[in-house]
Every structure is written in structure tokens, then in C-alpha cells.
Amino acid sequence: MSDAFDTDPPTASYSNRRVFPRSWNDLPLSSSSFQYLENFNEPDLIKMLQTEYWWVGDPKVSTGFDPCSNFKSKWLPFASKSRQIESRVELTEYQVVRECLWVLLGAQKSFLFISYTDNEILTKNICLYTRKPAALTHLTYGALDAFCTEIAESATSILQIRAFINFVLLSENSIPSPFIRLAQVCERLVGDAFRVISELEQDAKSVCSTQLTLISLSIKWQVWFRRISFISVLILQVCSPQMNTILSGETSILLLNRIEELSRTISKCFPDPYLIDLIGEVFISTTEAYLCNIMSGCSLNSIPFLRYNDSIPVNDPSFWKSGVTLIKSSVPNVLSPVIQDVLFGAKSLSLLKSFSSLFRNPKLLSAVEDHLNSPLSSDKGVNSKEDTDSGVGESEFHDDSDIQEMVRFMESTVIDKPKYVLLMSPSKKFSEYPAKVVKCLREKMKNQALRISSYLVSSLLHGPLSESGTWLSTVSSFADDLNLTHAFENLSKIAFFRSGEWMYAFCEEIFSYHPDNRTESVLNKALREQAIAVCGERSWVYGRLKLILAGNDISLKISIPWPLNIVISEESLVIYHNVFRFLFELKQAKWALDNAKWILRSENLKLALLRSRCLYVINGIHAFIADHIEVAHAEFMCTLTKSDIESNLDNLLTYFSTYLTRVKEISLLSDNVSQKMLNQTLRELFELCGEFQFPCEMDVEYLASEFSTRVGFLRTVLSEALQGSGCVRIEASSLLRVLEDSCKFNTGVTTRFHF
Incomplete structure (x- = not known):
């Protein structure tokens, strides 16, 4: 392997790029220089490097070109030509530990590692263990390379998580709320990991404490490697490769489904309280955000799993049956039990908006919007441990290729389960059973959807809601009776001859005419007189009834106004027409x-x-x-x-x-x-x-x-x-x-x- 080393010197501009995320000591970096390290002599190297970086307990450690030097001939071009030059530079274990901590904290370049970042493509955020240039006296090359590769993978996971966080929280675009909640939880995870790294750094710098070795670092970081890698793989499965896929509604549904599956299976695969609690928090938080968003008045008509038919306007009688179509493949698993209620709520809200406009009554819609704006939040008082309906640890492992792939990846990262006390105690903020909490959220959403539907049914049965709270309207002189209750009662009195006395008088007048002398004008005059007596002068019904004469056959034609024709459809009117004709013949x-x-x-x-x-x-x-x-x-x-x-x-x-x-x-x-x-x-x-x-x-x-x-x-x-x-x-x-x-x-x- 080539020994050429192309790392830029740690200049001031290099510091601005946060090569070293924090100051490791009180010594400032030296002045700028644009030459490679190989072109410096030993005194210049000592000036350019932070002396604390090479501290190993003895501040007077030799850095010359003698056999004990850490730089050896690798760093000194004027070394003896006759001496064999080793292909790797011998570093102290402390130096390797410090570089590992640096790269985990986000260092872009160091002697052992190099990182690349990208704001748009998630997979381009990567950390590499470069050219295997280092050696330790007590480890084989293979063991050191394996450890450094694992550290590079951890750093890669952190870079990808941080790229996701920055894209979501700093983006000018409108990010779906479930991803905002996920980014906030990831921010907490990265913060916890950085606090652990900071503690490890303090242990490494402390002269009095036991020296932080690579073995102890590996053991203490192992559990965090698992946690960081797990969340990184989750983000990759949902967002990779282009992070702007987050903006798609389908990606939000994919996230919800993946989180729901993980919440049911993670305790069987990884008995890590912190990770279980983290996934439970993500499950509750993202689900709550998604449900609150789709139940808001501005979003209910733009739910991704509902397709509105542009060719069927809201005031079309067929809107309720055909105006909105459910896309079952796009429904989140968490909504499957209540999806029909959500569909009814969305269609009901669309109709109520039209009612409010038609009857010029904003109070009708404001009553619904007040319920929509009520908080749909999780119930923190739920005793989740007593729930036996469903749970994270009770269900069988979900047969999903992506989940199995994640599990195989995580199992390959750590051979044995950690046998030490966790560095961070699991959060108790969301100790409730996630499935129970989400079930409560789902029930609240169902109740809101049913409340919207009940407003729709009430307005159809009794009439639009007025400002005083009574079911009245100001549309026209007959609108007081523009409701289904009035229609059901009076149409049956006429079409089914339930009015008795009045329809008997109608029949007497019609039957008294010889069939050859009957005309439509005579028939409709007789019907109108009796219909007014049956329905009342203010009723809309009598103005929408018409008798049609075809030969000796008499048939009834009924016209129903919108929105009552949503229920009393043309198919229903056929029955009214046929029953009227049959009963008319019977009475004749x-x-x-x-x-x-x-x-x-x-x-x-x-x-x-x-x-x-x-x-x-x-x-x-x-x-x-x-x-x-x-x-x-x-x-x-x-x-x-x-x-x-x-x-x-x-x-x-x-x-x-x-x-x-x-x-x-x-x-x-x-x-x-x-x-x-x-x-x-x-x-x-x-x-x-x-x-x-x-x-x-x-x-x-x-x-x-x-x-x-x-x-x-x-x-x-x-x-x-x-x-x-x-x-x-x-x-x-x-x-x-x-x-x-x-x-x-x-x-x-x-x-x-x-x-």
C-alpha cells in the first residue's frame, strides 16, 4: 500500500471547517500553511501539530528520528536511506483512541480517517478508514483495521443521521410532521451519544484515571454503535438515496409502517431498554403528528390515501358514493382499523363545507372546525402495562424483508450481547405501552371523524344549523322544510298514498274523468291541490311533483333538490314511481x-x-x-x-x-x-x-x-x-x-x- 499521505495541515481555515469539532487544549493552531505534511521538517511538524494530541503521559516524549520516535522515517524524509522503511507508522494506543473519538464527533480529516458529507444524497455521507497507515505494537494489523473500520461505520451512521436532522429541521421546504418528530428524536439520540463520547474523552485525558484502551473503548461504545446503526439503517430504508423523497406523502406512510413494525418486533431482537424506549417514542410521536395533521381542517381534503374525483363536484348527488376513492395500498397500517371512519369524515367535511356555502351559514362549519382544532394528543395517563390487546413484545416477528435485513445487519455488528451496565439509562418519558397509547390516539381520531359525520347526518335529517343553534335556514321561503325528515314523511304520504283523506280526494277527482278526457294539466292541478294540503304551503315537495300521462298510464315524476338527493337518489325515486303506479292501479x-x-x-x-x-x-x-x-x-x-x-x-x-x-x-x-x-x-x-x-x-x-x-x-x-x-x-x-x-x-x- 502506498505510503503517500495527502492530509492537509491543520491550518486556521481548516479549523473553520471543524476538522477538530472542539478545542482539545488551550494551544491555538499555528498560522496558515498550504504545504503537505511530507514537505515539513521536524521542527515545523512540531509547530503545526497540537502537542496535546500526541500526549501519552510524558510531556517530554521524543519526536525525533531516533528508533523510539513515533514519526520514524514515515514523517521524516531525511531519514537514513539504508534503514528499512516500514509501510505503517507506529502510533500509541492513546493516539488511536483520540482519533476515534474525534471522528465520532464529526472531524472531517485526520491521520486515520476522512469524512465526506452531502446535503441532498444520504448515502454520500460517509466516513472512511483511509489506507490503513497506522500500526500498534500490541495489535495485529487485522485487529486494528477491524476496530477502525467499525469506528468508521459508526461515524458514517452519525454523519447520515446528522445530515437527515439538518435537512429536516433546517430545510425551507414544508417537511411532513412525522419526519420532524423523527428528526427531533434523532437529535436527542445524537446528543446522548456525544455526551458519552465527551465522557470517554475526559477519561482519556485524565492522568489519574485508568488509561482508556482500545478494548475498553470498544466495550463502552459497542451498545451505542448498535443504537446509532439501528436508527441509521431505519433512515436509509425510508429516505435513501435522495433526501427530498421525504417531501412525498408516500414516504411518510412508509415511515409509519416501518416504525409500527419495529415497535412490535424490536424487543424480541434487541433487549436494549434505551433502544426500545426510543422506538416507542418515535412510534407515538410520529403517529400522533400524522393523525393530527390529517385531521386538521386544512389537510383533511389532501390525505394521500384518498383520491378525489375531479369529474364529480361536491354538489353532485353521486359524490358520496363515487367522489372519493380509498387507495388501500397507501393506508398506514396504524390506521387500518379506523380507515372507513376517516373516509366518512373526509367526505362529510367536504359536504359540510358546501352546505355552509349554500345555506350561507358559517356557524355550521365553525362548529365542526372547533372539534377539528381540538388537540389530538396522546394520553399520558394510560396504564399501558395492563393492556393485553396488543403489545410491542407480544406479537410474532413480522415477515418483512426490510425488517429482516435490518435485524441481520444489527446482529452482524456485535457478536455478543453487552454484559456491562449501560452508560445511559433509558428515558422514562414514554414508558407507557406504545401500542396502547397509539390505540388511544386512533380512537380519538375515530371519534372526531364520527363527530363530523354526525354533523352531516343531522344537517340532512333536520336542516342546516343556524346561529341560534336550531335547525333552520335562510336560503328560501321553503328551506325550513328542506330536510330528509320532511321528505320521507311527505313523499310517503303522496307516493305511497299514506295521507288517506287527501289522496282519496285526489283519486276520486282523477277516476271521475273518462280516460279519454284526462290531460296532464288536469292531473297535475288535482295533485298540486292535494299535495299542498298534505305538505303545507311552505313545503318544497309539492313543487317538485309531476304526473305524466302516457296513453292511459299515469306515472309520478319526483325531483329531489341537492343535498337531499344524496340520500333520495334516482335509484330510490324509481321505487317511489313504481309503487305509486302500482297503488294507483289498485285504488282505481x-x-x-x-x-x-x-x-x-x-x-x-x-x-x-x-x-x-x-x-x-x-x-x-x-x-x-x-x-x-x-x-x-x-x-x-x-x-x-x-x-x-x-x-x-x-x-x-x-x-x-x-x-x-x-x-x-x-x-x-x-x-x-x-x-x-x-x-x-x-x-x-x-x-x-x-x-x-x-x-x-x-x-x-x-x-x-x-x-x-x-x-x-x-x-x-x-x-x-x-x-x-x-x-x-x-x-x-x-x-x-x-x-x-x-x-x-x-x-x-x-x-x-x-x-
Whole structure:
């Protein structure tokens, strides 16, 4: 190996570069010189070097070119040419110890080591044990080189940690808060390590104390080598190579996942209280910072694992279902148990902001922001040791290649576990069980998200919040009733004919017209009059109802304003339309039978008896459907006060969908085969009953036969369905008894009538 030595002299400018991080004695450095050390004679060398650096207990140690000199011919170019020149310079053990301490403290150049730093690329911060130029009389070259290489690795880890700290804490960019917390903890770690090095330095300089040997230095530094290297590898796994990757949201999630895995596995691999406490502190601190950041009002809409669809604005009815997408691969592991609540909270906040703007009511949003601004901090009073749900030392080792790589690296750095008392006592600041503390943080975040969702549901069910705290609005004259409770109640009264008296008057007026004389203007006039009576003059409902006439078919068109159409969607309105049409046909058949008693002559007994038997069946069907719809509606309105509905819009949507599904099944409008056959048969039955509007044109025998056939078919299908062979899931025993009685009543009669 070449013996050329290119170390710059320790000049004043060199001192400004902090070659020696601190003053080792009271002697200032000599004047500047730009010549290499090899070109100096012995007196100049003595002047340029700090004499304390070469102190070995005897201030009069010889530094000449005699055989006992520490410089020998390596340093003195005028040494005897005939004497064999050794390839290494013999140093004292104290000199090697001092250089090791210097380089750990950040010295950039020395006789044994050289360091390189970089502010942007983490892996370019490195310390090298250069050219193996030194020798000790009592150690083999290999042992000395191995020790110095280990010191260089420690110095490299410290350089990389300090580069990370400087980038995070001194950067002008907006650094994610988890990395700021990690940098603060790393700063404490480096500070603790430097205090240990300072104590070792004082031991080395003290004449009275036992001499600090390389063996004692290795033993005392071993545990800190483990700690420093562990954190350095963690930073490399997350940030390497470019440190500006810290600015990415994905890197924050990678950090959280790595810390969460380490907190569960480190106690199994390294029973070091200081390191366990350090990782626990990082776990709690970074998680708390991340959760607080995403729950703040300014950041909830920019969470990295939520993707907002730009093509779906917030005031689009489909925003709740399709406007925000969860990117599962980007969700931190620590948030997995509450990720759906976070998603609901983010969507709810977006909608509440739109509500506040639409209703010109800042109080609505400020009430939510007050909760968002409340501190989301860890509970220091948690008795973490009693938590048995999950823990750092209880879970199995995580099957992760990066974690296993870190463990293998750390196990390779130290052969045996240290058998001495640790130099630094573990911090007790975060002695709580980390998993328990993070669980509490997670629950607090969940509660905040649920509170936001509850504000959204309340504003939809009852109306926007006014300054006085009551659910009112100042948008328009009808906005007092712009809420779902009003919509559910009044739409069911009209579309499901629950209003009784008023909708009966509507039907009477419509059915009194001959089908050829009905027009949409007449129909809508009649509907508007009764809808105002049902809903009230200030209601928005009657202005959004319209009857459409297509041939002899009448259908109802309902238009729901935003934001109520988030819940009462177009799919829901299809059910309202279909149920209205079905019930309208049922009531028309019933009205035709009721009204026929006034136009049938008393001598037409067969027709009169047929009418009463048809009316018996139709009345049974009408009572069954109307009663069950009323029960379904009453139960649904009661569920609106449940806590699970009030805290989650998805639950409200689920209950509302269940309610409409039940109404659809009651009206025999489901898509399964059994209900389709029953519905078709009922509609044919309604058409037969409609013939009583024109009794002069009726064929009594044919009508009686067709009526009995359809009633018998209904009884058979419904009986099988109730026994489990069909798909009807409603309690229809009362309707079945009506159909069975009708069939028995017509059995065994030649004319199919009893006279």
C-alpha cells in the first residue's frame, strides 16, 4: 500500500471547517500553511501539530528520528536511506483512541480517517478508514483495521443521521410532521451519544484515571454503535438515496409502517431498554403528528390515501358514493382499523363545507372546525402495562424483508450481547405501552371523524344549523322544510298514498274523468291541490311533483333538490314511481268496484254478486299492502333516532335502502320470478275489476271465470312462497286467508255463483 499521505495541515481555515469539532487544549493552531505534511521538517511538524494530541503521559516524549520516535522515517524524509522503511507508522494506543473519538464527533480529516458529507444524497455521507497507515505494537494489523473500520461505520451512521436532522429541521421546504418528530428524536439520540463520547474523552485525558484502551473503548461504545446503526439503517430504508423523497406523502406512510413494525418486533431482537424506549417514542410521536395533521381542517381534503374525483363536484348527488376513492395500498397500517371512519369524515367535511356555502351559514362549519382544532394528543395517563390487546413484545416477528435485513445487519455488528451496565439509562418519558397509547390516539381520531359525520347526518335529517343553534335556514321561503325528515314523511304520504283523506280526494277527482278526457294539466292541478294540503304551503315537495300521462298510464315524476338527493337518489325515486303506479292501479280497481254499486241495476244479481266477491278480494289486497307499508314507514322513522344512523351517513343510506326494499316487496315489485308472476297476475286482476266502470259491456260469465282463475293462481303461488318454496319474504298469511276464502266460496257452483 502506498505510503503517500495527502492530509492537509491543520491550518486556521481548516479549523473553520471543524476538522477538530472542539478545542482539545488551550494551544491555538499555528498560522496558515498550504504545504503537505511530507514537505515539513521536524521542527515545523512540531509547530503545526497540537502537542496535546500526541500526549501519552510524558510531556517530554521524543519526536525525533531516533528508533523510539513515533514519526520514524514515515514523517521524516531525511531519514537514513539504508534503514528499512516500514509501510505503517507506529502510533500509541492513546493516539488511536483520540482519533476515534474525534471522528465520532464529526472531524472531517485526520491521520486515520476522512469524512465526506452531502446535503441532498444520504448515502454520500460517509466516513472512511483511509489506507490503513497506522500500526500498534500490541495489535495485529487485522485487529486494528477491524476496530477502525467499525469506528468508521459508526461515524458514517452519525454523519447520515446528522445530515437527515439538518435537512429536516433546517430545510425551507414544508417537511411532513412525522419526519420532524423523527428528526427531533434523532437529535436527542445524537446528543446522548456525544455526551458519552465527551465522557470517554475526559477519561482519556485524565492522568489519574485508568488509561482508556482500545478494548475498553470498544466495550463502552459497542451498545451505542448498535443504537446509532439501528436508527441509521431505519433512515436509509425510508429516505435513501435522495433526501427530498421525504417531501412525498408516500414516504411518510412508509415511515409509519416501518416504525409500527419495529415497535412490535424490536424487543424480541434487541433487549436494549434505551433502544426500545426510543422506538416507542418515535412510534407515538410520529403517529400522533400524522393523525393530527390529517385531521386538521386544512389537510383533511389532501390525505394521500384518498383520491378525489375531479369529474364529480361536491354538489353532485353521486359524490358520496363515487367522489372519493380509498387507495388501500397507501393506508398506514396504524390506521387500518379506523380507515372507513376517516373516509366518512373526509367526505362529510367536504359536504359540510358546501352546505355552509349554500345555506350561507358559517356557524355550521365553525362548529365542526372547533372539534377539528381540538388537540389530538396522546394520553399520558394510560396504564399501558395492563393492556393485553396488543403489545410491542407480544406479537410474532413480522415477515418483512426490510425488517429482516435490518435485524441481520444489527446482529452482524456485535457478536455478543453487552454484559456491562449501560452508560445511559433509558428515558422514562414514554414508558407507557406504545401500542396502547397509539390505540388511544386512533380512537380519538375515530371519534372526531364520527363527530363530523354526525354533523352531516343531522344537517340532512333536520336542516342546516343556524346561529341560534336550531335547525333552520335562510336560503328560501321553503328551506325550513328542506330536510330528509320532511321528505320521507311527505313523499310517503303522496307516493305511497299514506295521507288517506287527501289522496282519496285526489283519486276520486282523477277516476271521475273518462280516460279519454284526462290531460296532464288536469292531473297535475288535482295533485298540486292535494299535495299542498298534505305538505303545507311552505313545503318544497309539492313543487317538485309531476304526473305524466302516457296513453292511459299515469306515472309520478319526483325531483329531489341537492343535498337531499344524496340520500333520495334516482335509484330510490324509481321505487317511489313504481309503487305509486302500482297503488294507483289498485285504488282505481277498488274505486271501480265501489262506484259500480250505484250504476248496477238491482235485477242484475249475477253482476252484483260478482262485484261484491271481487271487492272482497281487492279490499283484502288493499288493506294488506296499505297496512304493511304503514308499519314499514313507522319503523323506518323510528330508526332515524338511532345513534348508529346519526353518526354515519352510510348507515342512513343502508336503513333507507332497506325500507324501500321492504316497500317494494310488499307491493310485489321485486325482481325475483315469484313476485313478477304475482305482480303480473294482480295487474290483470285490476284490469278485470276496471271493467265494472262499464257494466253494459261486460261478459259476466267470462269475467267470473277469469277472476276465479287468477285468484286461484295467487293463492297457490302465495301459499308455496310462505312455505319456503318461493322468494316472497313478507308475512302474508292474512292475505292468503282472503284468497283461500274466495276460492272456497266459488267452488262447486255450476254458474260459479251462489244465488
